[in-house]
Amino acid sequence: MGVLEGKVVLVTGAAGGIGKECALLAAREGAKVVVNDLGGSVAGGDAGDAGPAEATAAEIRAAGGEAVANSDSVTDYKAVQGMVEQAKDTFGALHAIINPAGILRDGMFHKMSEDDWDKVIDVHLRGAFNVSRASVELFRDQQDGTYVHFTSTSGLIGNIGQANYAAAKLGVVGLSRILAMEGAIKGVRSNVIAPFAWTRMIATIPVKDEASAQRVARMKNAMRADQVAQLAVALASPEAKDVSGQIFAVRGNEVILFDQPRPVRNMANTEGWTPRSLLDVALPAMKNSFFDAGATASVFPYDPI
Template identity: 70%
Template sequence: MGALDGKVVLVTGGGNGIGRDCALIAAQEGAKVVVNDLGAGLKGDDAGSAGPAEEVAALIRANGGQAISNSDSVTDLDAVYGMVEQAKKEFGGLHAVINPAGILRDVMFHKMTEADWDAVIAVHMRGSFNVARATIELFREQNDGAYMFFTSTSGLFGNIGQANYGAAKMGIAGLSRIIAMEGARNNVRSNCLAPVAWTRMTQSVPIKDEAAAERRKVMAEKIRADQPARFSVAMVSPA
């Protein structure tokens, strides 16, 4: 028996990093998984590809699980509604969303362009709104739904060069808290995680000094993406 037996889970950003492990672990725990990933680069400024999402979905199926892929963008509300319909058509419903999809456009604030700001806000803040708005009525009606959103220490504590990212991540924390408050009477739960893990996103942060280099070395050796992923899967389980 798995922690997510009988559940259908949408994982955004499921082609890489924490999202990939969330999708794989959710499937191991018995969930039917919709693996969403745009397949774009870290800055979100290329055309994208269906490859990463389908690779993860195929791996789940090869291991005896059930999964389908989706390569639409979380920045498009209609596309997210499409993900919900895809889950309902293929698997008969949807019970949880794990939403680590994200990009970075790191730059000092006095050099930040509107495009740098808008792109990050669109994926993180607007994307979190979209996945919640496209599912909240379904979750309330069936009295069964769970969200795992992703905030960041870049918002909680601050990080130089990440004003856009930090602002979006703090907004997500507030969004998650209020969804949880409003959803409690309908068994709709929402939680938020500020993870640290060795992924392509953390690898992209510049090393400024020897202390940062040492922290990076420890992270690469000891802080794996599957650790916050396991916690995320546990938090959307009925238990």
């Protein structure tokens, strides 16, 4: 018996990459799957295509599973409500949402257009709101529901050229945390995963030097979407009932638990601080505890396991 036996799962962005691997694995683990994917480009903004979502659903059915396709956009709240209704109408229930749908529009912040900012925020952060808000009352009423949202080390640590993506993905972390806190007494769980995996989104990252070429090569050869799917499906399982409000990463065969912002140093002045005393005393005293401006590669410089 699979870890999702008898459950109904909605997977967004499921035509390729991590989403597809999550949908296929969820089905193999016993779930009935609503396969959602707009079928658009990595940059988003195009009309989309119903074919890719149907192709994943057909692959599940061909393997003996149960799946239905949906090609609506996660940026459209009414359409997302329709996904929830589709799950209920087709399979009689909805128990979990795995939400890796996303786009990239990279660029240095001083050159970033409003449209590039808005589109990325819309898909990632608004999309996470939409799938959560459209289903949370159902989950609370049935006292059973799980969200597996996706963040990124671009938000948790930072990567040059991804201000829009980083802002959206760190926002998803905050949303997931509150979903976990508010849902605890109602059996609603939420966690996030920061994936390291070669996908068509990652393939768009420009390679400008030898160091970045080596990082991309490591990701392409040793960090796969199916490895990320293992954790996503495990978190969606009712057997992970005690896991909520957490931030994970998957890097090859590594599963990483991230810390969350907590105080690291405290300076007090009973007479109150002034700009001068802060500059002379507090900030210098805290300096050794500052975090540097290194990107993700500086935190994970070693080869994946």
